[in-house]
Amino acid sequence: MVQVAVNGKAQSIRRSVRKEGQVFTVGLGSDVKTGEPVTVSYTYRVLVQQHGHVLHLDLAQPTKDFRAELWYGDCGIRYMNVLDYLSAPRQPRYTQHPASDPSPSVEVAYEGWTFPKGGVAFVWVLEREMQTVTSRQK
Structure with a gap:
């Protein structure tokens, strides 16, 4: 995972490695209100x-x-x-x-x-x- 944005704002990515694979965690940011639709975009390399x-x-x-x-x-x-x-x-x-x-x-x-x-x-x-x-x- 190279980049993640929520509603066009870049977010920090936390990566954890497990036996089964990797998990990437990203927060939505403080501007997002509960129940509000969001746009999530991401870039990854493979x-x-x-x-x-x-x-x-x-x-x-x-x-x-x-x-x-x-x-x-x-x-x-x-x-x-x-x-x-x-x-x-x-x-x-x-x-x-x-x-x-x-x-x-x-x-x-x-x-x-x-x-x-x-x-x-x-x-x-x-x-x-x-x-x-x-x-x-x-």
């Missing part, structure tokens, strides 16, 4: 297996105004694909800057409510894998 080629983000509860953005510059990715399985009445909005862009990224956003058990998967192909395929075809 290491994925190099041969895994997929990153899954699952929504376990109803989520309003979902947004996921993945930057993949300087890591050897040739092409990034996004698979959404968001449970919602409309299609999400996609924004993509290709690997050839100075700051390659892909974003999936959905304005409004999504249902639980939905999510997004990012799937990619590495540059060196494309070179291997090209070499085999010769």
Whole structure:
């Protein structure tokens, strides 16, 4: 967990490690009143297996105004694909800057409510894998 904000205000993060995994705790801040809706945004880094080629983000509860953005510059990715399985009445909005862009990224956003058990998967192909395929075809 790199950053957490509540209603746009950065909050401190407390991390504790247990045998089963990690727990991150964040307070809502003193400005939040009981029963008042809040917006929570967070950024985290994750290491994925190099041969895994997929990153899954699952929504376990109803989520309003979902947004996921993945930057993949300087890591050897040739092409990034996004698979959404968001449970919602409309299609999400996609924004993509290709690997050839100075700051390659892909974003999936959905304005409004999504249902639980939905999510997004990012799937990619590495540059060196494309070179291997090209070499085999010769």
